[in-house]
Amino acid sequence: MPMVTLRIQRFDPENDQRPVYREYAVNADPTDRVLDAINSVKWYQDGSLTYRRSCAHGICGSDAMRINGANRLACKVLIRDVGAKVTIEPLMGFRVIKDLVVDMEPFFAQFRSVLPYLINDEGAPERERTQSVHEREVYDDTTKCILCAACTTSCPSFWADENFVGPAAIVNAHRFIFDSRDKAAAERLDILNDREGVWRCRTVFNCTEACPREIRITKAIGEVKKAILSSAR
Amino acid sequence: MIHTHTYDALVVGGGGAGMMAAIYLSRESRLRTAVISKLYPTRSHTGAAQGGIGAALGNLEEDHPEWHAFDTVKGSDYLGDQDAIETMCREAVDVVIELEHMGLPFSRTPDGKIAQRPFGGHTHHQGQGPVRRSCYAADRTGHMILQTLYQNCIKNGVEFFDEFQVVDVMLAEGRCVGVVAYEVATGDLHVFHSKSVNLATGGFGRIFSITSNAHANTGDGPAVALRRGIPLEDMEFYQFHPTGIYKMGILITEGVRGEGGVLRNDYGERFMERYAPTMKDLASRDVVARAIYQEMREGRGINGKRYVYLDATYLGAEVIEQKLPDIADFCRTYLGVDPVHEPMPIQPTAHYAMGGIPTNVDGCVVIDDRGTVVPGLYAAGETACVSVHGGNRLGTNSLLDLVVFGRRSGLHMAEFCLEADLGSLPENPTRDVAAELERLLSVAAGEPPARLRQELQDTMMDFVGVFREEEGMRQAMDKVRELKRRYEAVVVMDKGRRFNTDLLEAWELRNLLDLAEVTAASALNRKESRGAHSREDFPNRDDENWLKHTLAVQDVDGGVRIDYKPVTITQFEPKERVY
Numbered sequence A: 001m002p003m004v005t006l007r008i009q010r011f012d013p014e015n016d017q018r019p020v021y022r023e024y025a026v027n028a029d030p031t032d033r034v035l036d037a038i039n040s041v042k043w044y045q046d047g048s049l050t051y052r053r054s055c056a057h058g059i060c061g062s063d064a065m066r067i068n069g070a071n072r073l074a075c076k077v078l079i080r081d082v083g084a085k086v087t088i089e090p091l092m093g094f095r096v097i098k099d100l101v102v103d104m105e106p107f108f109a110q111f112r113s114v115l116p117y118l119i120n121d122e123g124a125p126e127r128e129r130t131q132s133v134h135e136r137e138v139y140d141d142t143t144k145c146i147l148c149a150a151c152t153t154s155c156p157s158f159w160a161d162e163n164f165v166g167p168a169a170i171v172n173a174h175r176f177i178f179d180s181r182d183k184a185a186a187e188r189l190d191i192l193n194d195r196e197g198v199w200r201c202r203t204v205f206n207c208t209e210a211c212p213r214e215i216r217i218t219k220a221i222g223e224v225k226k227a228i229l230s231s232a233r
Numbered sequence B: 001m002i003h004t005h006t007y008d009a010l011v012v013g014g015g016g017a018g019m020m021a022a023i024y025l026s027r028e029s030r031l032r033t034a035v036i037s038k039l040y041p042t043r044s045h046t047g048a049a050q051g052g053i054g055a056a057l058g059n060l061e062e063d064h065p066e067w068h069a070f071d072t073v074k075g076s077d078y079l080g081d082q083d084a085i086e087t088m089c090r091e092a093v094d095v096v097i098e099l100e101h102m103g104l105p106f107s108r109t110p111d112g113k114i115a116q117r118p119f120g121g122h123t124h125h126q127g128q129g130p131v132r133r134s135c136y137a138a139d140r141t142g143h144m145i146l147q148t149l150y151q152n153c154i155k156n157g158v159e160f161f162d163e164f165q166v167v168d169v170m171l172a173e174g175r176c177v178g179v180v181a182y183e184v185a186t187g188d189l190h191v192f193h194s195k196s197v198n199l200a201t202g203g204f205g206r207i208f209s210i211t212s213n214a215h216a217n218t219g220d221g222p223a224v225a226l227r228r229g230i231p232l233e234d235m236e237f238y239q240f241h242p243t244g245i246y247k248m249g250i251l252i253t254e255g256v257r258g259e260g261g262v263l264r265n266d267y268g269e270r271f272m273e274r275y276a277p278t279m280k281d282l283a284s285r286d287v288v289a290r291a292i293y294q295e296m297r298e299g300r301g302i303n304g305k306r307y308v309y310l311d312a313t314y315l316g317a318e319v320i321e322q323k324l325p326d327i328a329d330f331c332r333t334y335l336g337v338d339p340v341h342e343p344m345p346i347q348p349t350a351h352y353a354m355g356g357i358p359t360n361v362d363g364c365v366v367i368d369d370r371g372t373v374v375p376g377l378y379a380a381g382e383t384a385c386v387s388v389h390g391g392n393r394l395g396t397n398s399l400l401d402l403v404v405f406g407r408r409s410g411l412h413m414a415e416f417c418l419e420a421d422l423g424s425l426p427e428n429p430t431r432d433v434a435a436e437l438e439r440l441l442s443v444a445a446g447e448p449p450a451r452l453r454q455e456l457q458d459t460m461m462d463f464v465g466v467f468r469e470e471e472g473m474r475q476a477m478d479k480v481r482e483l484k485r486r487y488e489a490v491v492v493m494d495k496g497r498r499f500n501t502d503l504l505e506a507w508e509l510r511n512l513l514d515l516a517e518v519t520a521a522s523a524l525n526r527k528e529s530r531g532a533h534s535r536e537d538f539p540n541r542d543d544e545n546w547l548k549h550t551l552a553v554q555d556v557d558g559g560v561r562i563d564y565k566p567v568t569i570t571q572f573e574p575k576e577r578v579y
């Protein structure tokens, strides 16, 4: 097995003044995940290396981090795609709790702020509410979000202003705004028309590039902007 | 530091089962409810479920809850309790509609109804041929269930303690009075005093080396209960899913075969035609997993190796991109294989625990063959054994189990809490766990826990896997006991208090060791083959002696003692099982 060097940003606020980089050499197959390499450091070299992980196949959103400068899920990037020396750092824009673990509370607060649930008080029918294949297709893309925060923490507007609601929250608002069964689009559009809402987006496309679920985020944000404009008319 | 909280109802686990229970509890405004979860709820492994949730909606063709019940009983190899199965299949229709009303974005039929597809073991007219029963949202049904339930928890204002890991359940005077949890961010212990607790901590596939389960699936709920004297039911029945990605274990949903994908051996032969003439690739999972093993053993694995092909190439790009987009993504990412053009290399992967904490249909934990409950203690989801899956679970029936029994347990808990008072706490409730965590931290040098874990997983895979026999299982038992001894001297390198996942992984290893031991002991004890439990030295099902559930308890000296309870049979007499 070839050797790979992981250069990892370490920071334990209990003991460290500022973050430092440590290097670890590990054996890794080209087809191993970066997460496997990080695990091997933790399990056999330095147990204090700290990060979140669970599913190990890109579905739970635990292990978003900066890998060679780009926001990625460590379990969805293979060693062969990152070279023999990999730099690994925490997501930018949230407080570091320890090493690669950042405080996700503000992120979930942004999520909650857009009413991310179906609202329809019209009394449900006995069977399912029907929805055509086309109506379902309109918001399909934004149902894929796993709340990993890779998009929000790649956004320059968010780095500049932590109160910006951020792409992930907009994606989740989009998912309901364009769901034919939902009745609260106007309320959500109102929330996103706020100073800290969609207009902070400068269409840089970082979010779309960062999304491990390949959601066309910038497109979704554009659709929300359009909906605000046409509802204002 | 120790913190104390008081609630009426606590749900441990923010997966599908836990959140469904929490939603029902939150509707009773007189009760204070909290969900405690070691992961952010949306990180739970329910999100990994792909294929669908079973319900006889009959949206595309005739179907009935009774047919669903028959298939489930047959799939269980007649070990499932038929009253519980009837309840689940009857409530399935209603609960799937309820999920749709909550906002779940199901895929749709041309006339706008919930879309359905065939799945292994699901048939019409009691075995005549496949039926479209699995309700799905592309190949991310579990993701959509998890998101929808989390969204509804937010809507209902459910209180969450995220990244709090439950490390003990408190029992006093024969009832449950709360849990002890470890706050991951700070390392503080919290005593949660409550009238009732619902353990919904998911599965424990991490006792095996090749698994579809998340790193977090370490069986904390059953392990903690076991160590407090609660028996575990039918632990010998562990499901191996036929199609995991070779070497990685990542699941490729049965939905691929539901859509028409087929298994092929090294000669390109569609070998399931030989093993299951009617249902072929859609026979139940135990049957297909054994067939794959048999092919590999007889040298017909691809290039003689330990995998076969799952071929979806002739489904066409459109079906794959529309109905199986995540599967396509997994194959491209992890294998560099495009399933539109090439077959996928697969091998069976440890997937699902049919066994677990014994409960009745209301989620109440039941500790013996007479239906004795522990007041205030509930379990739901993969952690629980109702038992609706018996010896082998059908695909789509776990998601169904989560929501049906999550709901039922939530409702029953609410009723219980409105009546019950708050019991008194045991003396010094954190003593045992605090001592154990301190002990783990105090070892200065020794073996890394990860090495023990790897040895455990390899041993279980080799000797307590798809095929089993006496000698191998004895070896596995010896190995697990050796590892338990070595566990006393493992070293936790991180000595800090903040976000010490090194310590928690070591603590979780103990759970894996306890559950592996009970699994191996239960398997060694059952001298027949039934469902997923397949013994080469006892190849036949033996209804005369073994049509009964296993109840395994941990003895004071740490060994395993085995008891039994009868299977409930209502309308379906045990028959030979052919697909």
Ligand SMILES: Cc1cc2nc3c(=O)[nH]c(=O)nc-3n(C[C@H](O)[C@H](O)[C@H](O)COP(=O)(O)OP(=O)(O)OC[C@H]3O[C@@H](n4cnc5c(N)ncnc54)[C@H](O)[C@@H]3O)c2cc1C
Pocket: B012, B013, B014, B015, B016, B017, B018, B036, B037, B038, B039, B040, B041, B044, B045, B046, B047, B048, B049, B050, B051, B052, B053, B054, B141, B142, B164, B165, B166, B167, B200, B201, B202, B203, B212, B213, B214, B220, B221, B251, B253, B351, B352, B380, B381, B382, B383, B395, B396, B397, B398, B399, B400, B402
């Ligand atoms: C890859 C895959 C695909 C599947 N596909 C299907 C399918 O298509 N159809 C189907 O019916 N079934 C499927 N299954 C099975 C089904 O998804 C699972 O059995 C089910 O989701 C388990 O749900 P749960 O709520 O019991 O547990 P989980 O969703 O695993 O949730 C467990 C929860 O418990 C918490 N927890 C664990 N330990 C602790 C602790 N010590 N303290 C506090 N909290 C704790 C976790 O944080 C988590 O929130 C699939 C399973 C897998 C692995």
Ligand code: FES
Pocket: A052, A053, A054, A055, A056, A057, A058, A059, A060, A061, A062, A063, A064, A073, A074, A075, A076
């Ligand atoms: S560990 Fe779940 S997304 Fe990477």
